[in-house]
Amino acid sequence: MSSHGERSPEAELGLLDATMIGMGAMIGAGIFVLTGLAAEIAGPAAILVFALNGVVTAFTGLSYAELASAVPKSGGGYAFVREVFDDLASFLMGWMLWFAYMIAGALYALGFAPNFLELLHVYDVVPAPDQVGALVVPGLGVGVPPTVVLASVVILLLVGLNAVSTAASGSVETIFTITKVAILVVFVVFGTLSPMFSSAEFQPLFPGDRTAFSLLPAMGLTFIAFEGYDLITTVTEEVENPRENIPKAIFISLAATVVVYLAVVTVAVGTLGAAGLAEAGEAGIAQAATEFMPTGLPVIQNGGALIVFGAVFSTVTALNAVVIASSRVAFSMGREGQLLPSVGQIHHRFGTPFVAVVLSAVVMLGSVVLPTASAGNMSSLFFLLSFVVVNGAVIRLRRERPDMNRPYEVPYYPFTPLAGIALNLLLTGVLVVYLLQTDLVALLLSAGWLLAGVGMYVLLNAFRGRRQAGEPDEGSPAAVPEDD
């Protein structure tokens, strides 16, 4: 080919790759960034928090599996809901999911920053993270926290990468995920062997004024850690034999992730203690590791550096995954005419959904000024809401299209999707109440995003109405009617 430049098409993904995409997203930052924050709310019961979230999310996982096997479309939750619900409902689903991914991006970037500082600290490049001073903006004399600067830089880097080239292939993602899991296994092995762990104290499970109800807000906060299977279903078109492999990939990645989480959180609580973990916040796992990993090793010197590196690496790869995911949701919405048409176009030179990537980046960058917990809470809130809609889609589809071919069916229907709805709504309610008491800004921002969505929807409909009345769409075969 000589007459014009070309790009290569994407590779086909196997079951392993699909599983790894899911695990890669779940194991990414949730475990590294949120363990400390969960310990702060729930104490040693943080272990239970992750286990229970695994159970809650499994119900929705079943619904995803049924939809993914029956509706052969890439695009994740948004594509399924688009198939089932009318314009407004599917628009809101896309709008919420897009936001959830963008805020997750901000969360991962915010998790990256302290871990990166910790990594530099391990090698004595910078002082301990809490002693790194604010960077003063020249001319303005305003101090900007280094974490915000680092988070913005890492977002800009990854967005730039994704704006100008198509996504890294699934095989790269597989290597990334195996690396992350391997690092966590090292963490667990050394942790369980360390003297700190042998004297581990998990009692009382609910210290101080905490009760079993403290679990709920912590579950709300960390729910985002389980959003990975939506990501699997956004790439289904590229998966081989998706009818079988997608449900399998969902279950395997979820089960494996829960096991890894439980092992890691148990070791973290057992070594650093819930209080120490809470104090370390976003860098909890990394700090626990520096306590018990061997030192004086060749090259890496400090065994803890390996885990800190794992945290940095995980947050970066998870950030990359959500940059892709958020832009894909926006891109599908643009293609469906639910956002401005330019959002649904690919760039003539880069072959990427350029506008969708850039728009997502703007929201991510705007969100890095939020505290990490707020970002986690907001992202979890929107995932919970969109998962309610996904479970509802299963029920509605069964009622409206009973004869649809469903290679995989949710067991114990309708109990399973109903339980999914009930549990997700329960956590949503708890989270909203918790935010009312502790983080009004996050709640207001969330409500603002939803209101902005409704406004956008009304404007867009007016825009489409005018377009259709005005210029007849030249060149389109047979007038395309409104789809709802």
Add this chain to the structure above:
Amino acid sequence: MTRTLDVVIVGGGRVGHQTAELLVARNDTVTVVEQDSEVVDRLADAWIATVIRGDGTDPGILEQAGVEGADVIAALTGVSGVNLAACLVAERLSPGIRTVARIEREGADAYGELVDEVVFPERAGARVAANRIAGDDIQTIADVTGDIEVMEVRVAEGAPAAGRSLRDIRFPSGTLVVSDDDGNQIARPETTIDAGTQYLVAAEPDVVDEVLALLRG
């Protein structure tokens, strides 16, 4: 910005299946109605379209397939009567839907008055067979293409590629823009892709959707 088509195909056998695959590669939305459970499984394995299990002449089944929101119904089973019935039921449920029926015998003109288009796949197949038998080194476009799709594409207003020269557009590999300006010249790097103009484009099946996304928006 052009919208893709929403198509209901009745009959997921050889013809229906192939047709669905070609349409999906162009980003159209396809729902297949099929009764035979073996064929349903084959369709599910291919994972190209949602499948409704049942009789394509049953209004309830066609409703589930979404004829009401669809642009076109294509009844492609091997039985002309079934195809005709499916088209008529669909027309009744969704007046104004475009109807396409596969017929068994050429020259069954009467169908042409009841549906918008008739298809006689055997004729296309026979032409290919005749060309293969003759073993010619030179064949017409429709026949050469094993997997490659050779398409004449009219560039849409506002498409990402519109108004740019081929040098500035990076198509996915497996794409070749062959002709320029409605087929009068072979395309060159400086050739400009103009909205409203047709270009002859060859593309491998994997990248058809992306090529169309660039040219049609």
